[in-house]
Amino acid sequence: DTAVSQTPKYLVTQMGNDKSIKCEQNLGHDTMYWYKQDSKKFLKIMFSYNNKELIINETVPNRFSPKSPDKAHLNLHINSLELGDSAVYFCASSQAGVNSPLHFGNGTRLTVT
Amino acid sequence: GENVEQHPSTLSVQEGDSAVIKCTYSDSASNYFPWYKQELGKGPQLIIDIRSNVGEKKDQRIAVTLNKTAKHFSLHITETQPEDSAVYFCAASIDSSYKLIFGSGTRLLVRP
Numbered sequence: 001d002t003a004v005s006q007t008p009k010y011l012v013t014q015m016g017n018d019k020s021i022k023c024e025q026n027l028g029h030d031t032m033y034w035y036k037q038d039s040k041k042f043l044k045i046m047f048s049y050n051n052k053e054l055i056i057n058e059t060v061p062n063r064f065s066p067k068s069p070d071k072a073h074l075n076l077h078i079n080s081l082e083l084g085d086s087a088v089y090f091c092a093s094s095q096a097g098v099n100s101p102l103h104f105g106n107g108t109r110l111t112v113t
Numbered sequence: 114g115e116n117v118e119q120h121p122s123t124l125s126v127q128e129g130d131s132a133v134i135k136c137t138y139s140d141s142a143s144n145y146f147p148w149y150k151q152e153l154g155k156g157p158q159l160i161i162d163i164r165s166n167v168g169e170k171k172d173q174r175i176a177v178t179l180n181k182t183a184k185h186f187s188l189h190i191t192e193t194q195p196e197d198s199a200v201y202f203c204a205a206s207i208d209s210s211y212k213l214i215f216g217s218g219t220r221l222l223v224r225p
């Protein structure tokens with residue numbers, strides 16, 4: 001009965017590779033997000049989607065391409081991975097925008113070597 | 114854009130003592146202020162939130178206060194327990210902005 005689930009939990013890959021992270025929520029929420037948490041624990045918004053439409057793209061390099069096939073899914077594809085992309089990526093969802101509680105997944109730890 | 118500053122970065126208290134974490138925000142239009150708790154290996158989880166039309170909110174051992182004039186808000190945890198040990202984040206957002214801005218986090222350690 002996991003509310004927001006992300007796969008994989010861990011991802012280790014080499015520079016230059018392309019990888020994807022999947023996210024699904026079963027809460028019936030309209031809004032989904034990707035956040036990046038660096039080694040110092042800073043949580044930074046990357047993308048916000050509402051009803052499958054991109055609302056926020058927070059100056060993320062275009063190597064990162066989110067895709068929302070439906071309201072329950074928001075996947076993140078990353079091309080040409082760089083060392084600086086190493087971080088924990090969190091997917092989240094909320095009922096309607098950020099002024100309702102965000103429900104986070106347990107994160108995907110990406111390590112680029 | 115909105116900027117949220119959080120202090121202290123680490124806080125160590127004895128079990129049973131109180132803990133206070135403080136945040137300031139920059140955008141006076143912000144009107145929603147949630148607090149999240151992040152345990153090791155997990156995603157952040159909402160513990161309490163407050164809206165700009167309220168000055169204080171309490172839920173058992175946790176309370177949040179908001180001073181809109183000074184653009185400050187604080188989290189108060191009373192009678193701390195070892196299971197309160199985690200990283201706590203404050204955040205702020207503006208209605209319909211679709212952007213929740215987080216503070217830098219406070220690592221709370223409750224010593225038994």
